[in-house]
Amino acid sequence: MEAYIYDAVRTPRGRGKADGSLHEITPIQLATQVLEAVRDRTEIDTADVDDVILGCVSPVGEQGADIARVAVLNADYDQTVPGVQINRFCASGLEAVNMAAAKVYSGEAGLAIGGGVESMSRVPMASDGGAWAMDPAVAYKTYFAPQGIGADVIATKFGISRDDVDAYAVESQKRAKRAWDEGRFGRSIVPVKDVIGQVVLDHDEHMRPDATMQSLASLKPSFAAMGEEMPGFDAIALLRYPELEKVNHVHHAGNSSGIVDGAAAVLVGNKAMGEKYGLTPRARIKAMASIGSEPLIMLTGPEYVADKLLKRAGMSKSDIDIWELNEAFASVVLRYMQAMDLDHDRINVNGGAIAMGHPLGATGAMVLGTALDELERSGKGTALINLCVGAGMGTGIIIERV
Secondary structure, three states: OOOEEEEEEEOOOEEOOOOOOOOOOOHHHHHHHHHHHHHHHHOOOHHHEEEEEEEOOOOOHHHOOOHHHHHHHHOOOOOOOOEEEEOEOEOHHHHHHHHHHHHHHHOOOOEEEEEEEEEOOOOOOOOOOOHHHHOHHHHHHOOOOOHHHHHHHHHHHOOOOHHHHHHHHHHHHHHHHHHHHOOOOOOOEOOEEOOOOOEEEOOOOOOOOOOOHHHHHOOOOOOHHHHHOOOOHHHHHHHHOOOOOOOOOOOOOOOEOOOEEEEEEEEEEOHHHHHHOOOOOOEEEEEEEEEEOOOOOOOOHHHHHHHHHHHHHOOOHHHOOEEEEOOOEHHHHHHHHHHHOOOHHHEOOOOOHHHHOOOHHHHHHHHHHHHHHHHHHHOOOEEEEEEEEOOOEEEEEEEEEO
């Protein structure tokens, strides 16, 4: 059994603040609108959808109570369609797609939808708490430190400077602007509408294409205080990495992923279902994988999951045309490029979360869609997509254009 991607949609990303364009749009509405778009664009009978799996990283309040099932009902899907919410932190949206594909591979599903939703302006990050950070015994055992500390440890350990991360961020902004100017996201974007049907957002509004090395140089490191002052996370990092003399704090709001609102959905199915509805597959899923990695530095999982994916697919790096890695922090991508020996012109060619933002539960499905759009635009064949993950993990997928 093979699994194919038949459609991929996403909302624009809205600034994750009270003045962001999507702040008045509830998470259930964001999820509803991408599910409606998948149904309407493909003209499927939703009774044939065997499951809807949505990532959501803060599944509390408005985003709680299994938002996937409630979105299925709110989108007027057949009541026989189940839904489940999952949380693999930043990779939740891609993990949801991988789970949907696994159901198709196994024969459990003919059609399944994977995706995600996060309204960070309405449900702030870390609203759900958790023992990892909150239980002192667990935090001590796992060398817990916030992600920004891990990103700065990556920069320190692997010789990545403030100029390096700022230069990467400036380039991400330029690439995202070019992609929008050239309409590269046009096939995937679903404009978000309000309750009376008026479009409230049709573009990624977090972008700062006027960013320069000079403007970024004026920003103070975001994680220096929490590292150097009480509670002193730098001391914890140096216990785990005693070879480091100190932590060099290089990340700030301009070279880290933006806090935004958004949702995405990907329709995965077998060949028979595609034929039933006259759908042409956009891509074949070649391999999927997740992996654990060291939890304090936390964000180096992508290089290991990429190796796992390539081995699982029987492929080498030279077989991959396009690489896509979520830009959680600039050092994450720069380290990945070091480890995988990749030139920048092969990865994140249309910018990433530094420019456009990172709606936690949805991002994985969004970056998959970005890579799929680029394969079609460029006429290339294969893409490897992955994300770093909180608590030290990585999740990835290889797709092949049909």
